[in-house]
Amino acid sequence: MIVDEARLAPLRDADGLCRVSRPPPLGGPRRYADVPGAVWPAPPPPTLFEGALTPTPSEEAFPQMRATPAGRGRTILVLGFLDRVPPLPPGRRWLALEHVCGGLACRQVPMIATPLTPRPAMQAAFDRLAAETEAAAAGRFFDARSAPEAARRCLAQIAGLGFSCGPSAMERLCEALYPLDATAEALERASEGAGDLAALLARAEAAPTLLVLAQNSD
Numbered sequence: 001m002i003v004d005e006a007r008l009a010p011l012r013d014a015d016g017l018c019r020v021s022r023p024p025p026l027g028g029p030r031r032y033a034d035v036p037g038a039v040w041p042a043p044p045p046p047t048l049f050e051g052a053l054t055p056t057p058s059e060e061a062f063p064q065m066r067a068t069p070a071g072r073g074r075t076i077l078v079l080g081f082l083d084r085v086p087p088l089p090p091g092r093r094w095l096a097l098e099h100v101c102g103g104l105a106c107r108q109v110p111m112i113a114t115p116l117t118p119r120p121a122m123q124a125a126f127d128r129l130a131a132e133t134e135a136a137a138a139g140r141f142f143d144a145r146s147a148p149e150a151a152r153r154c155l156a157q158i159a160g161l162g163f164s165c166g167p168s169a170m171e172r173l174c175e176a177l178y179p180l181d182a183t184a185e186a187l188e189r190a191s192e193g194a195g196d197l198a199a200l201l202a203r204a205e206a207a208p209t210l211l212v213l214a215q216n217s218d
Helices: 005-011 120-133 148-160 184-190 195-202
Strands: 029-031 039-041 076-081 094-101 107-115 177-180 209-213
Touching (some): 076 120, 120 148, 120 177, 120 209, 184 209
Antiparallel strands (some): 076 209, 094 107, 177 209
């Protein structure tokens, strides 16, 4: 599903952000004017995908990701928001996506993302990363804790390409979803023509992530 700022603006919180994922439970107190002094647990704010937007499966948005009788599918590089979404700059194709990953766990990860054009050498490297991680740990590469050896190998490959995967990105690491810390240097190293997106990296509370998407093995 294609999204733009006109669609997202009415869904923003007071802080100007939209939520892709839910915050931790009991996200703060809420006072009710008709019950003086009473404080109740605040219901979590709705996310974009709870009635407002219908995400497109990533394999539909990027059919080249699917394997064919001729061979493996290609990996897809996107800059994505997995938690909160700031105002989106115009001139880019922004998509509401749901990506299936995590091997047998079939995790469904929602995001607002824009596709990037990988540098040719990086496209080949990302394809190798996905091929070598496919069905890792007998399909049980659900996250870094469930398959520590697969995660270690994956992180070594990511580091070897000149990227980092910090704690926030590491939480998302699993089969078919390879997150990279989004910095101006990483954008330049990974992709062509993405300099206009560097301004999105400045807002820490709504930071994007560079994501390499691949077809899940299950």
